[in-house]
Amino acid sequence: MTLSLREKRRQETGFQIQKETLKLAMENGLDSVTTDEIAAKSGISTRTFFNYYPNKEAAAIGHPPAFTDSQMAALRDGTGPLATDLKQFLDSQIAALSEREDIIRMVGHVLRSNDKARGILEGILVAERRLLKDALLARLDNRQSAVSLAANVTDAIRATIFLWQKEKDLTLAAALDVVWDGVTNAAEILASTHKNEARS
């Protein structure tokens, strides 16, 4: 996991570009920012901007914290109740996101008004769901069940950020607890049919 000097500098420049992009986007929306402006503010040529990101929307989204090996291992090899492991996974993921509150807020702002940015993030989420599904399949026999759980996890993250942006007095961790309570509640409603069917 050690990065060469080159890689480290590249990461830093990429991060710098993201911050300048978001800062400019906060003023009049990302659509009214030109790649020329972003490049100028970032101290690079316009052509070089496209060496770092394929377009300005990708620059605004940047690179969200990836799932770590230990997070995935805990999910795959956990022994407790699966629901507990999922909550812990979410706790650690939200903790990672808490390191970048300012960026999340600005990204959220961009996502609200820019389709392309939404699509780029959605692509990242699709990949995350696939990772989660594969990990969960190690503990489940029902494939669609793993698919549904994975979707609930990434959606919980989305809902948590949304709630946190709306209720300014909540921390991200507190917002997750509220969301998770709702998820469990919803699960009880959905699970009840099954029980009824079994009884009948």
Add this chain to the structure above:
Amino acid sequence: MTLSLREKRRQETGFQIQKETLKLAMENGLDSVTTDEIAAKSGISTRTFFNYYPNKEAAAIGHPPAFTDSQMAALRDGTGPLATDLKQFLDSQIAALSEREDIIRMVGHVLRSNDKARGILEGILVAERRLLKDALLARLDNRQSAVSLAANVTDAIRATIFLWQKEKDLTLAAALDVVWDGVTNAAEILASTHKNEARS
């Protein structure tokens, strides 16, 4: 709900444009199709194309069948178990989608490789989730629970289409049944923690 002649023709032209767009996109991907080509095939000028859709990705997505008033009313005012009403809602929505299997297949193809198209669809889904959440709130006291159920519904549609595209011998309706079984299964897993906590 009656459309004027003008509106009807406009809808038909819009639909025609969508079909031409998708047909062209199936060959080498939407990215390699130009708006000039789409307009030419559709028998309109390039400028007019932009009177119908803001960009070619929106043209490819088109206008998915909206939730009908009776669907929403059934959800809002239903008396049976909520889970049953949700499944019925999904059944009717999937039935509506079954009318356009060819288009769904092509749209799915575009979505796999085009970020902007993904984002446009995601925007539609955000609006649909909001509608569902508001309807469900008429029957629930827990707001986040409604949010989670709404997310599970739109995700079930997504998962159904995905499964149907992968398993060619399933109808859309049959794929939904498989997906719904997974959703219920997942719900049982998520709900069990709560029960354990209540017991302890």
Add this chain to the structure above:
DNA sequence: CTAAACCTTGCATAGTCTGCAAATTTTGCA
């Protein structure tokens, strides 16, 4: 210290999308 690998940059170019105004078509009504 140097060759190979890698990065940055400018330039040319194809393509997207919008505003505007002229031309054309449709509509409602006398």
Add this chain to the structure above:
DNA sequence: TGCAAAATTTGCAGACTATGCAAGGTTTAG
């Protein structure tokens, strides 16, 4: 039927996005 008002289509100009390419500069490893 015929015509004025309303709506739509279209061409054109122009700002912006994004890519390939090749020249020039920098970093790296041995």
